Amino acid sequence: MQPRVSSLEEGKDATIKPQGRVLPLNLIKFLLLFMALGLVFSVISMYTTRYLGTQNTLPSVHSGYLPCFKESNNFQRWIRPPSNLMHSMTDEELFWRASFVPQLKKYPFKRVPKVAFMFLTKGPLPLSPLWDKFLEGHEGLYSIYIHSLPSYHADSPPTSVFYRRQIPSKVSEWGKMSMCDAERRLLANALLDISNEWFVLVSESCIPLFNFSIIYKYLFRSRYSFVGAFDDPGPHGRGRYNPNMVPEVNVTNWRKGAQWFEVNRKIAVSIVEDTKYYPKFNDFCRPACYVDEHYFPTMLTIEAPQLIANRTITWVDWSRGGPHPGTFGKADITEAFINRILEDNTCLYNNQPTSICFLFARKFAPSALEPLLEIAPKVLGYG
Template identity: 55%
Template structure:
């Protein structure tokens, strides 16, 4: 019995010693925390009291990166530099100024398409503008090479109010487009990518043009033109016609032949059904609301990218189908760019130098057709025409200004 009592007393003594050790560890831990907090506050006060010295020491030790580093390339892309292919020539813009935000002074940037479309899709919730907004027409040129009718377009824009229009040019990378600094086309070439006829890259280029044009908040109407297009009315007439229109001008119709419904792929179901399938001319003119919807679309664009493969021609079907399905109330279902299909075949007739007469222009303007404009009927159905051969430039320039109005 005595042995047992001594063993119990020994165990109690050991427990007491263990408890004391644990208590000491906790006390030391708390003291350590207090010392750490006090030291931290002293350090904060030290650096807060000497910000300039800290900054100058940092700058001295860490030299600024050169433009050729990956860090600077990221800054160029994200901060909106005026970038060319030579990054050493970049000039930083004040992207936070209202002027630079609402109307970029140039169209060169380092944004990828996804970044461009995201930014272009931004819509202010506030209806009124914090600046005097004059609605503009964006003339978007999709060209494979140089603009053969540059002199004719220069004549068209000469003397017009620059606050009423803007110009954007998309050509294949590597195609040299040289415009004098006196030209309205000077520095209006947007960052581009390769475009191949009959593929979705044509749609990419259209959306890229729209995305860049949407960055200017004053652009209200957007017209797509090729290098073979010419205006058949003067600027005031075209501006009034487009700005005054309630609807967009995008060709969209149901073609029951193999050239229409025959290009539909069943793999697009259930998102796009055969009854939704539409065809139309690539050369459109649309309002800002519709342009934003187009650059914002990913789901239906991807269906065309995946399933509208060669012999389908996405540029003839994507926009006519997409707009018909979701935004038909905004569209007049017609084009304002004239082409001559009288010869038949897959391509329209081409106007040569010998074809250019006053009678031709009058015929294009008044060819016996009528069309809807807002709630009325009008004989002015076309504002532009194609397809003109480059050799027609001289003949076009010789047309009297009394006929053209410019």
């Protein structure tokens, strides 16, 4: 009986042992095949990334650098005026940027010098149709800048020279430093256009007394900027001086002048870059010291007396008395009235006597527009 048992056990071992040898071998073969396929795919993937992938990305990298080579005429961005007058610069940033001055006097491009007309106003420009007539046909020789109250939204038509010419503004008050801040802000924005050479400060009530060609030549032939600056020994002159302004400002340098000026680029930069006199006037010239009547005349008398004419070329009428000049409406506007402004004047122009002393006049009410448009072609020479 024992042999039969033995044979059954042997038969059991015979059936089990072969299975134990075959299955692991098949698994090993399968794993080796899987690993081989994985290696092949890895090699293919590396090859594709290194060669095909690089070739696919090279064009995009190359195109990204193209603008750098295309901007060979990058100089244009320095001489091109801002396309949009609205910006986010602070006054400190704006004045710093506007104070840049080229050290080479010769321009490496064809520069056509322009007049920047800078309007300081609370809101509307009721006499703008007259200015449109004055500037008509002289495109490229002038620029327009408007400083109004921040809350005012201009509605000038696209055909007007005043369309989208507002600059970033702040509230300004007559007789306070905020008024001079507004004037400096106008100058700084206008200085960003390298072609602006003369800077004329006017209000919404100002009018041109001659045609554009006469005014343009008068300004560009002048060796001096037109800033009123005179020594008034009375209570409304030296009487407003504060001894705390020494040593920067001495009473002997204290000057008074009209707010409205016409200055060249050199003087405009001097006004914008000032940090020496500004704090003194800001701290010690408070009403009844009216800073807009004293700051620029005094500073320029100290810093550049040889460059200013000590007179303004904006006519006003103080004959009626009071703190403000006379205002003229529709009933006042006649040919005889305009001729009285233009005639019987004598002043110095480039150190020589002349009868043309005023190029602009104020103050004119909105009602004066219609009669001014009627007489402008005959009396003023434009329109």
